[in-house]
Amino acid sequence: MSQAILLGVAQDGGVPHAGCQCLTCIRARKEPDERRLVVSLALVDDHRAWLIDATPDFPTQLQALLDASLALSGILLTHAHIGHYAGLIHLGREVMNARRLPVYASPRMAAFLRNNAPWSGLVEERNIDLVEITPRVEFALTPALRVTPVPIPHRGEYSDTMAYFVRGAKRRLFYCPDIDGWDEFDLAGMVSRADVALLDGAFFDATELPGRDIRDIPHPLVPDTVSRLGHLTADVRFIHLNHTNPLLHPGPQLDWLHQQGFDIGRFGERWEL
Template sequence: MKLFNLSVFIVFFTFFSNAQIQSESDYVQILGIVQDAGYPHIGCEKDCCELVKPGDYFVSCIGLVDKANNKRYLFDATPDMHNQLNLLEKFPNGNLIDGIFLTHAHIGHYTGLMYLGREGLGGNKIKVYALKRMAAFLRKNGPWNQLIKLKNIDIQTISNKNFTKLSKNILVIPIKVPHRDEYSETVGYKIIGKTKKILFIPDIDKWNEWEKILLKR
């Protein structure tokens, strides 16, 4: 099992942001590292963005590949999702996506769901995991509720600190974090593999506002 602990995750995050990884065991791949609105950033005329080519960076997202069962999961559905899926290992008889775990209702984290509807993939009951407020937001608002009505997506309501078992070896646990929660709660995900675990927190206001202390002092 090749899931990464937090320290390895940060190294991996820095050096292999869009790398295609092939492995014999389950693994996590970083598919994007930038803020919701992308990079180059809209409206920025400084060198930081002028020198970046479109497509060099994608919005924050990780993919989880379950090799034993030929399954592919995404953590967040970003506006770059169509390109990010091409970076993730494909299985000949596998599904395009076996599930998407959402963190919250800010544009970089859920709007990729738009690709799953009539104008895009026309998905068939793709599992979308979300906490209660996030799930209610999708059910109550268009165009997301059309995805539910047409059964393009199938919402799986999950709850804070309760695990979802994806396979014999993989557990996923949502953990609430402090953030601007206008439309939904915000969570990070702990992914527990056979021998390693990682924590994916794509958005948090301040680490010191979090009840959880990650590092032992």
Template sequence: MLRVIVLGAAAGGGIPQWNCGCKICRAAREMPALQGSQASIAVTVDNEHWFLINASPDLRQQLIANPPLHPKAGQLRHSPIAGVILTNGEVDAVAGLLSMREGSPFTLYAHPRVLAILQANSIFNVLAEKNVHRQSLAIDQGFEPTLPNGAPSGLAVLPFAVPGKGAWYLEGHAHPGGTDDDGDTLGLRIEDRATGQYFFFVAACARVTPELQQRLHGAPLVLFDGTVWHDNELIDAGLGVKTGQRMGHLAMSGPDGAIAMLADSDIAQKVFLHINNSNPALLPHSPQRAKVQQAGWQIGHDGMEITP
């Protein structure tokens, strides 16, 4: 049976951010229920081997907080993590890989453009090839991740391109993966091959195209980009100079936002994740949260477990 754990649901920096005194971060320091680590999920079909979707900078604490991801009792060195699948090359998707350098074998799956970023930064060489095999994935070509012993995992994963942008830290620099930007931002369709259960993971998305609407239509579960409530949110709050679009994220609200664009998609469970500390929908009694819930969406949170 397909099982999904939300390890973290916050955008880059988490909630509260270390240096932020905004309304939400102040509240989160007083209310642990508002706190959140950076977005990542874990998926399994056998409750023994798990695959991470993105490796956030908070990965170590996320693994500690989720007993299914602990080493097996009685073994000196062990991890149930069989692989990591990256959907982009942003810091909040790849930095957690550096916490996985202690010698347990796993496979790292990513688009060649993201693998090129890792290859260009020698710090990721701590993930020695003898333990961590890097395998490229291709857009719209399904694959089955394997277990450390080479056996099939029972998962079917289909990567697909979504509107987005390259990692912000590469702006103004040559991309190690070349000039073609296809592959910088991916969504995933993840299926249990035995039962046919499936869900979609789209942690970054700049706009909902007709193609994406059609792809997500009728899905039992969609985990979707909820970075900002409205496009100018960070600017209006004095927290930044970039719009959501400028960062490669569409808003929850508005006529072109996620809520409106996916309103008629007949999705059974709709969950927002990658939610920024500026987003008022994080506050349980806010009018924005009420609108999210009225539209049939949930606000993801750390430790949330979902079965599609």
């Protein structure tokens, strides 16, 4: 049976955020239940698992797979921002010394890893085998797990950005943790083809970042995303939540989200695919 398991819901810096003294982060340092790992999704078939993104919380997320008797069989990368690939560092000789773990990446992302230390060392030492994927071309992890990389508009200093559309025998899932905005992307069209959609919900509203103009925030706001999807029936979860996002806690914003028929993701949540 193939399935997807959500192994984190936070934006790149996690919760608590390094050095942050906001109430959310102070509380998360005291209460383990209030911590949020950086967003990552496991795709599972039988006893094998593939992680979408290698986050700074990779050691904890790998252990969650091992505790479920799942063997890490590869990693699919979305892009070269720290929350999404920095965990690869644990595959090197100083830590796991992995042997030829397949790492799926766009040609530009693969070139970035190949040409920049310390990532280039993982390639040279054969800790990882880069597998170049082609945007919009489906490939099979197993006969029951087929994946299509979907190009996404997102600031690209070092790499382009892929979302992933996953096709299982029973259900389809769209995974898009990071995007600048939906204006240049057919969100409704994509989500209408999916049964489950996990979407960038970094910020709820512009007041979360005092002094910043809303146009400078390079993510869609959750109410904007909801307004584009209200007529669709897919199971939608918001992920990649910034530590400032009020949806991390019970309150009027989360109540509103539930009334619209949406929810945030939770660690350990599973969907049969």
